[in-house]
Amino acid sequence: MGATQNALAVLKSGPPSAKLLAAKHLAKDWENSREIGIAIDAMPDNPERPDKPPLVPPGNVKRRRLGTAAGRGALLHAVAHIEFNAIDLAADMIARFGHNPDIPDNDRDRFIGEWISVCHDEARHFELLQTRLAEFDMSYGDLPAHNGLWEAALKTKSNFAARLAIAPMVLEARGLDVTPGMIEKLTRVGDTDSVNILKIIYNEEIGHVAIGARWFQKLAQIRGHDPESWFHALVSDYFAGRLKPPFNVQARTLAGLKEGFYMPLS
Ligand SMILES: [Fe+2]
Ligand SMILES: [Fe+2]
Numbered sequence: 391m392g393a394t395q396n397a398l399a400v401l402k403s404g405p406p407s408a409k410l411l412a413a414k415h416l417a418k419d420w421e422n423s424r425e426i427g428i429a430i431d432a433m434p435d436n437p438e439r440p441d442k443p444p445l446v447p448p449g450n451v452k453r454r455r456l457g458t459a460a461g462r463g464a465l466l467h468a469v470a471h472i473e474f475n476a477i478d479l480a481a482d483m484i485a486r487f488g489h490n491p492d493i494p495d496n497d498r499d500r501f502i503g504e505w506i507s508v509c510h511d512e513a514r515h516f517e518l519l520q521t522r523l524a525e526f527d528m529s530y531g532d533l534p535a536h537n538g539l540w541e542a543a544l545k546t547k548s549n550f551a552a553r554l555a556i557a558p559m560v561l562e563a564r565g566l567d568v569t570p571g572m573i574e575k576l577t578r579v580g581d582t583d584s585v586n587i588l589k590i591i592y593n594e595e596i597g598h599v600a601i602g603a604r605w606f607q608k609l610a611q612i613r614g615h616d617p618e619s620w621f622h623a624l625v626s627d628y629f630a631g632r633l634k635p636p637f638n639v640q641a642r643t644l645a646g647l648k649e650g651f652y653m654p655l656s
Contacts, residue, residue, distance in 0.1 A: 392427020393420050393502045397484035400477065400509065404438035406520065406530055413477055413513035416484075420506045426498060429489040435544060437478040442531030443471065451536050456575045463526035464533055465572065466584060470519035471535040472565070473512050473591070479543055479557050480509035490550045492609055504601045511594050518587045525583070546628050551609050555624040558602020559647060560633065565595050566641040567634075592641075599645035607646075618650045625655055632656055 391399075396416040403409040419425070439445075451468070455461040483505045487493075493501050516530075523529055539561060546552035569592045576585045610617035625633075633655045642652070 391419070392423070392425035393506060394427035394430050394485050394488045396420075396427065397481040397488070397506075397509070398430055398433075400481035401434060401437040401485060405440050406474065406516070409438075409474070409477055410513050410517060413481070413509050416481070417506055417510040420503065424499060424503075426488060426502055430485045433482075433486045433547070435547065436540065437482070440531055443467075443533060443535040445537040446534040448536040448538050451534060456579055456581075459526055462576065462579070462581055462584060463523065463528045465576075466519055466523050466526065467528060467530065467533045468535065469572075469588070469591070470516055470523060470530045472539060473516040473519060474530065475539045476512035476562075477509060477516060478540070480505050480512055482543070483553065483557070484509070486547065487550050487553065492550060492612055494612070497608075501605065504605075508598050508601060511598070515587075515591045515594070518590065522584055522587055542629065549624075549628065551606065551613070551620070552624045552628040554602050554606040554609065555621050556629055558599050559606060559621065559651065560625060560629055562595055562602065563599050563642055563645070563647060563652070564634070566592070566599060566645070567636065567638045569595070570638060570641075596641055596645050599642070599647060603646045603651075618648070618654075621651050622654060 393416065396412070396419055400409060400412040400416055403412045452464065454464040454468070456465060484502055488498070488502055488505075520530055523532075542561060543553065543557050546556050569588055573585055573588050573592070576588065606621065607617045610620050613620075633652050635656045637652060637656070639649060643649075
């Protein structure tokens with residue numbers, strides 16, 4: 391099978407162990423065959439999820455105090471939930487948009503290969519957190535979570551440019567803004583093991599935002615749009631609310647996301 395079908399298999403796997411296995415298979419199969427796979431015409435709106443965690447409205451997810459192990463466990467659980475969603479978001483990019491006609495044919499493998507590497511990173515991030523959660527006697531699913539990430543991405547299911555604008559360049563970029571604060575708080579309470587995991591994630595997420603920003607800019611060039619004003623238009627059409635400062639300008643710049651993209655939207 392090719393990458394698009396393997397990516398669909400990731401989306402159709404519910405339990406964490408099955409989703410991780412499918413993500414690894416996607417990467418391994420690509421390494422061996424470089425086979426893009428067929429266009430998927432019946433994409434599911436929602437990926438399969440495990441029975442737990444229950445998905446609740448964002449306001450019902452409790453805020454965490456990091457002075458206690460329970461608070462740190464809750465923070466790690468929330469990040470694990472983001473990474474679990476991120477596995478699906480990368481798989482969805484491949485299965486839903488891998489055959490998008492706006493991707494030049496001679497660039498299609500690069501598109502697929504880059505999002506497979508993202509999917510594989512997200513699976514690894516999730517696994518690192520799962521291992522760390524176990525050290526808190528917790529596992530993914532123990533606490534309620536919200537479905538905001540997936541819902542925000544789902545709005546762009548029929549618009550490739552909007553998906554690139556929203557998933558990597560708004561949602562993942564937001565991770566770059568908030569992760570240093572988490573690292574600082576966890577450092578203050580001496581939780582070095584969790585800090586080390588968040589540092590790995592943070593550094594790799596810069597790469598994910600960079601991949602999204604690069605494809606978005608390429609698409610803008612192909613379509614003859616000014617990248618920044620096109621981004622502004624797509625975000626206002628497809629994303630509810632404004633972008634929240636403060637922004638991590640340094641990390642965003644490293645990812646190739648110039649201030650002109652996001653500053654006017656805050
Ligand atoms: Fe991640
Ligand atoms: Fe990511």
